[in-house]
Amino acid sequence: xxxxxxxxxxxxxxxxxxxxxxxxxxxxxxxxxxxxxxxxxxxxxxxxxxxxxxxxxxxxxxxxxxxxxxxxxxxxxxxxxxxxxxxxxxxxxxxxxxxxxxxxxxxxxxxxxxxxxxxxxxxxxxxxxxxxxxxxxxxxxxxxxxxxxxxxxxxxxxxxxxxxxxxxxxxxxxxxxxxxxxxxxxxxxxxxxxxxxxxxxxxxxxxxxxxxxxxxxxxxxxxxxxxxxxxxxxxxxxxxxxxxxxxxxxxxxxxxxxxxxxxxxxxxxxxxxxxxxxxxxxxxxxxxxxxxxxxxxxxxxxxxxxxxxxxxxxxxxxxxxxxxxxxxxxxxxxxxxxxxxxxxxxxxxxxxxxxxxxxxxxx
Amino acid sequence: xxxxxxxxxxxxxxxxxxxxxxxxxxxxxxxxxxxxxxxxxxxxxxxxxxxxxxxxxxxxxxxxxxxxxxxxxxxxxxxxxxxxxxxxxxxxxxxxxxxxxxxxxxxxxxxxxxxxxxxxxxxxxxxxxxxxxxxxxxxxxxxxxxxxxxxxxxxxxxxxxxxxxxxxxxxxxxxxxxxxxxxxxxxxxxxxxxxxxxxxxxxxxxxxxxxxxxxxxxxxxxxxxxxxxxxxxxxxxxxxxxxxxxxxxxxxxxxxxxxxxxxxxxxxxxxxxxxxxxxxxxxxxxxxxxxxxxxxxxxxxxxxxxxxxxxxxxxxxxxxxxxxxxxxxxxxxxxxxxxxxxxxxxxxxxxxxxxxxxxxxxxxxxxxxxxxxxxxxxxxxxxxxxxxxxxxxxxxxxxxxxxxxxxxxxxxxxxxxxxxxxxxxxxxxxxxxxxxxxxxxxxxxxxxxxxxxxxxxxxxxxxxxxxxxxxxxxxxxxxxxxxxxxxxxxxxxxxxx
Numbered sequence: 001x002x003x004x005x006x007x008x009x010x011x012x013x014x015x016x017x018x019x020x021x022x023x024x025x026x027x028x029x030x031x032x033x034x035x036x037x038x039x040x041x042x043x044x045x046x047x048x049x050x051x052x053x054x055x056x057x058x059x060x061x062x063x064x065x066x067x068x069x070x071x072x073x074x075x076x077x078x079x080x081x082x083x084x085x086x087x088x089x090x091x092x093x094x095x096x097x098x099x100x101x102x103x104x105x106x107x108x109x110x111x112x113x114x115x116x117x118x119x120x121x122x123x124x125x126x127x128x129x130x131x132x133x134x135x136x137x138x139x140x141x142x143x144x145x146x147x148x149x150x151x152x153x154x155x156x157x158x159x160x161x162x163x164x165x166x167x168x169x170x171x172x173x174x175x176x177x178x179x180x181x182x183x184x185x186x187x188x189x190x191x192x193x194x195x196x197x198x199x200x201x202x203x204x205x206x207x208x209x210x211x212x213x214x215x216x217x218x219x220x221x222x223x224x225x226x227x228x229x230x231x232x233x234x235x236x237x238x239x240x241x242x243x244x245x246x247x248x249x250x251x252x253x254x255x256x257x258x259x260x261x262x263x264x265x266x267x268x269x270x271x272x273x274x275x276x277x278x279x280x281x282x283x284x285x286x287x288x289x290x291x292x293x294x295x296x297x298x299x300x301x302x303x304x305x306x307x308x309x310x311x312x313x314x315x316x317x318x319x320x321x322x323x324x325x326x327x328x329x330x331x332x333x334x335x336x337x338x339x340x341x342x343x344x345x346x347x348x349x350x351x352x353x354x355x356x357x358x359x360x361x362x363x
Numbered sequence: 364x365x366x367x368x369x370x371x372x373x374x375x376x377x378x379x380x381x382x383x384x385x386x387x388x389x390x391x392x393x394x395x396x397x398x399x400x401x402x403x404x405x406x407x408x409x410x411x412x413x414x415x416x417x418x419x420x421x422x423x424x425x426x427x428x429x430x431x432x433x434x435x436x437x438x439x440x441x442x443x444x445x446x447x448x449x450x451x452x453x454x455x456x457x458x459x460x461x462x463x464x465x466x467x468x469x470x471x472x473x474x475x476x477x478x479x480x481x482x483x484x485x486x487x488x489x490x491x492x493x494x495x496x497x498x499x500x501x502x503x504x505x506x507x508x509x510x511x512x513x514x515x516x517x518x519x520x521x522x523x524x525x526x527x528x529x530x531x532x533x534x535x536x537x538x539x540x541x542x543x544x545x546x547x548x549x550x551x552x553x554x555x556x557x558x559x560x561x562x563x564x565x566x567x568x569x570x571x572x573x574x575x576x577x578x579x580x581x582x583x584x585x586x587x588x589x590x591x592x593x594x595x596x597x598x599x600x601x602x603x604x605x606x607x608x609x610x611x612x613x614x615x616x617x618x619x620x621x622x623x624x625x626x627x628x629x630x631x632x633x634x635x636x637x638x639x640x641x642x643x644x645x646x647x648x649x650x651x652x653x654x655x656x657x658x659x660x661x662x663x664x665x666x667x668x669x670x671x672x673x674x675x676x677x678x679x680x681x682x683x684x685x686x687x688x689x690x691x692x693x694x695x696x697x698x699x700x701x702x703x704x705x706x707x708x709x710x711x712x713x714x715x716x717x718x719x720x721x722x723x724x725x726x727x728x729x730x731x732x733x734x735x736x737x738x739x740x741x742x743x744x745x746x747x748x749x750x751x752x753x754x755x756x757x758x759x760x761x762x763x764x765x766x767x768x769x770x771x772x773x774x775x776x777x778x779x780x781x782x783x784x785x786x787x788x789x790x791x792x793x794x795x796x797x798x799x800x801x802x803x804x805x806x807x808x809x810x811x812x813x814x815x816x817x818x819x820x821x822x823x824x825x826x827x828x829x830x831x832x833x834x835x836x837x838x839x840x841x842x843x844x845x846x847x848x849x850x851x852x853x854x855x856x857x858x859x860x
Contacts, residue, residue, distance in 0.1 A: 222727035229721055232710045239683055239699065239707040240770075241724035 020303070026339070027311075027332055034328050044322040049329075052317020053310035062198035063316070066271060068309030070095065070280065072207040073263030074287030075294065075301040076214045077256040083218065083296050084252035085231035090138060090153025091260040092284025093160030094131035098261025099268040100164055101130035103172060103275040106185040106268075116188035123189065124206075124265045131261015132254045134160065139253040143246055149253070157284070165277055172275060181276035191270040201270035208302070210259065215298035227252055260284060281312070289337040308333065373436025375400045375528045375559035376421060376452075381430030382583075383416055390416040391427070392583040398528065398561055398576070403554045405570035406563045408580035409603055409796035414563045415457075417580065418530045421561075422454040423447035434528065448474070453521025454530040457794075459513050463506035467499055471520050487523050495522070495553070510669055511542040529553065529560045535569060536793060538822070541668065541857060547573045565796060566823075567596050579603055603797060632656040632692075633785050633816035634680055639689035641675045649675040652689065653842040655835060657785075657816045662807065664831025665820040666845075666852050673820050673837040674789070680818055681787040696723065698774030698786040700767075702793060708770045709758050715769055716740040716754040722773050743772040747802070764799030767791070771803060775810050782813045789820045804830060824852055 028046065035045040053064050074091040081088035102123040109119045138156060141147035165180070167173075172182040191201040218224035229237040230248045237243040263283065272279055290308050294300035315329030376398040383391040391413045398404045408414045419425045421432065423441030432439045434450050441447045444454075461470050468484045485501045492498055499515055508516070514534060521529055531550075535543040550560050551573060564570055570577055577594045579587035579602040587594075587602040634657040641650040649672040657663050657680075667673035678684035679691060681699035701707035709718050719740045720731065740754035747768045749761070758766060771791065777783045788807065792800040807830060811817045821827045827834060834847045836855035845855045 220730050220733075222724065222729060222731055225717075225720060225727075225731055226724055228713075228717075229710060229724060232713060233706075235706045236708055236710055236721065237724070239701055240709070240773075241721045242682070243725035 030332055030335060034331060038328065040324050045318055045324050048318040048322040049314035053314035058198050059313065061200040063313035064306065064310040065200050065204060067312045068306045069203045069207045070263045070267050070283040071286060071290050071305040071308050072211055072301060073266065074260050074284050075290035075305050076211050076298045077259035078287045078291035079294060079296045079298050079301055080214060081252055081256035082291060083231045084227040084249050085234065086249050086253045087150045088135065088153055088253060088256045089150055090135065090156050091287045092280060092282060093157035094134045094257045094260035095264035095280055095284045096160040096164050097134045098127035098131040098264030099279055100167055100275055101126040102265035102268045103182050106189050107172065107183060119189055120269060123269060124262060127265025128258040128262040131264065132258035135253050135257020139250045143250055164275065168276055182274050184274045189269060190273060203266035203270040206266060211298050211302055218298055289333060292337065292341060372400050374398060374433065375435060377433040378421065379431045381417060381420060381427045383420065383425060383427050390583055394580060394583060395585045396578050398559050400559050401554055401557055402575035403550055403560045403562055403573050405574035405577045406561055407570055407577060407599060407603055409798065412580040413583040414580055415532055418454065418532065418561060418563060422452055422530060448524045451525060451527040453524060453526030455514065455517040455521060455532065455534060457532040457536065459517055461505045461513060461516060464504065466502050466504055467516050468501035470505055470516055471523055474520060488519060491519060491522055510537045527558045531560065532563045567599055600797065632658050633694060635692040637690045639686045639691050641679045641684060641686045643675050649840055650842065651840045655842055657818055659814050659816055660811055661832045662811045662817040662819060662830050664827035664834045665818060665837060666824055666827045666834055666856055667837035668856050669822060671837045672840040676837055676842060677787050677789050677818065677820055694784045698783045700770055700774050700788040700791045702789040704767060704770060709766060711759045712757055714755045714757060718758050718769060719743065719773050743776060747772045764795050767795060767799065768802060771806055775806055783810060783815050785816045786810055787818045790822055791819065792826065824849065828852065
């Protein structure tokens with residue numbers, strides 16, 4: 001091929017923008033089709049989808065971006081694990097135990113005037129540690145006994161769901177014992193709202209910072225390179241790179257769990273303020289789609305997390321305003337994942353392809 | 364020679380003017396091949412000449428864009444391998460297609476249809492053993508078999524379907540000399556019984572020793588079709604590489620600095636093993652009490668029949684495996700060229716630069732300087748004359764020979780870009796053509812000439828003798844030095860004093 005690397009890169013970026021535009025058109029078309037088939041008003045449905053997600057400043061901030069925050073953290077978590085060849089399907093469970101840990105710290109810490117900020121940090125740290133430990137169970141099972149992490153993390157999701165159910169009916173149930181949820185955390189422990197952005201909270205900044213740092217680690221550092229090498233070919237990583245494959249995958253697993261747990265902590269301190277069942281509408285599962293659609297690149301998780309945040313927000317609005325079941329949007333999301341995975345497979349199948357070969361191609 | 368196939372019998376395989384294009388690559392342009400019944404036919408050519416593609420067409424795995432094919436005198440248009448098998452064609456691929464956890468009989472049953480008839484297969488294997496001297500335990504699990512035995516399973520698969528035309532893709536590349544000779548003898552007998560065999564190979568002496576006829580492909584065209592009587596090593600080499608170039612045999616003395624070994628000033632050895640015992644990854648002891656030294660500037664050849672512990676010895680020297688007892692002194696950063704390139708040496712989907720960065724990645728800290736890596740990769744590519752579009756193309760886009768050049772370049776350069784102190788290479792020319800083999804040999808020699816300690820294992824005893832200043836033979840886990848002569852080494856390899 002005669003194109004210079006720069007021209008090739010420009011072409012690559014253009015083709016990705018075109019691809020994204022195509023995806024948006026396809027989403028709208030598919031939604032319209034499903035509305036039609038379901039016997040709903042196409043116009044009402046699309047209007048609700050739009051106004052609930054991107055149609056107003058309020059919708060963008062308080063609906064779409066609020067949902068994008070946990071998707072961003074868990075999306076990066078999944079991307080890091082998958083890159084290292086660790087198929088962590090357990091972000092949902094890790095998020096839940098993270099939220100539980102943050103709840104425990106928030107409710108247990110005695111409140112004094114100056115302690116709000118410190119307690120927030122403690123609660124978030126506890127959330128990350130809890131998520132890491134939860135993933136650590138699967139990591140140890142994999143390293144010691146060769147248990148497939150796909151299975152163990154799925155199972156641990158169920159354990160986490162029921163663990164939260166138990167907590168909110170037992171040890172941390174609110175004082176009146178009327179509702180299956182914890183007491184509400186003190187207002188001084190709420191993550192600060194971003195000025196002029198409705199319900200949007202400072203967790204967004206934290207999530208963006210995490211994404212930026214993760215992307216940098218993955219692309220630029222020796223540790224990030226090891227992740228890729230181990231995920232790509234563990235035998236060559238061990239032999240040619242003299243990389244400790246077991247240690248690398250275990251670390252990726254723990255880091256992934258910690259980020260997912262942190263997502264739970266942020267969600268609790270920024271949005272729900274109390275622990276209850278169904279605290280997460282499946283963010284940890286949607287995260288897999290978010291990460292795959294981003295090609296497991298943390299920086300590209302940012303747009304895909306916002307896209308899925310918008311879809312989730314729009315789906316809620318459709319149900320609320322137009323009486324259309326939100327599961328319709330779930331169908332769209334699933335179709336999107338299938339499309340993304342197919343495109344990826346086609347690209348891989350069309351070898352040789354120098355264009356997508358590397359991260360080193362982007363100096 | 365008394366062949367069963369009479370002159371007027373139809374050809375076992377007759378392919379004419381075959382063309383095949385993959386995307387932008389014209390794999391075959393004008394390839395023809397005529398295989399007489401009762402003969403072994405050698406198909407020669409460099410890497411990428413189209414040998415395997417042509418045979419994949421004969422076996423129904425690919426469809427030609429153009430050209431005709433007759434099998435046993437009848438037109439053949441195979442839509443799949445099943446059609447080819449139906450017509451009595453069998454193929455043994457370079458990479459075996461066996462399920463390791465299943466038994467021999469189960470693997471053979473995989474190709475069948477309808478009801479699973481393991482008893483029938485056992486009986487079939489029994490009669491195969493009787494008729495063709497084929498010893499195979501039907502209930503042995505394939506993973507526990509040696510490479511040679513696994514190859515016999517592949518052969519048995521073809522023979523159980525009554526193959527009268529066998530295609531073997533580089534069958535001796537994975538075998539020890541004794542095993543190769545046995546396979547070639549077997550092929551001879553198979554052909555003498557009225558069948559035909561096509562032997563894809565790089566090895567001239569093999570082609571000339573066993574084949575009745577020879578066809579040479581170059582860049583997708585048949586450039587030579589002759590009987591053995593009319594072929595010489597010189598004419599075949601010329602046909603294969605298209606010029607008057609000779610194989611590298613003459614360059615034996617080129618890079619070897621003989622004085623290095625005799626002067627008293629050579630200092631400390633680079634490798635020193637004292638009573639070293641090495642176990643494999645599963646904990647089985649493979650090498651017992653090895654004591655040896657490797658000095659600066661010398662090439663030590665390792666000869667062994669596969670599975671005698673040479674694999675573990677090489678990995679211990681290269682720092683990829685720690686001995687269970689004894690003292691092993693080795694440099695910190697040993698270059699290592701493993702036998703299975705795709706599995707152990709490269710990231711196929713990743714760029715050449717990333718593959719270069721892979722060396723030493725385990726010990727690296729902090730931030731990677733990609734622009735330095737890119738510059739270093741460009742230098743390596745230029746120095747080794749690798750035909751690649753640049754440092755950012757994926758490893759997969761390179762031919763096997765060029766991939767090996769990149770691996771070699773990476774392992775032969777020290778971290779700082781200077782001369783390496785030590786290199787361990789395991790079958791470094793496996794699957795490479797004449798020209799690429801010559802480059803690998805030249806690089807290893809010049810590394811030694813620049814002062815590196817080089818250890819080379821090859822399953823080809825002649826290659827060991829060609830390269831090595833000294834020869835170590837590993838037999839049954841015992842390592843000892845043997846005079847660098849063919850007879851002595853050959854006998855030591857099979858444990859004969």
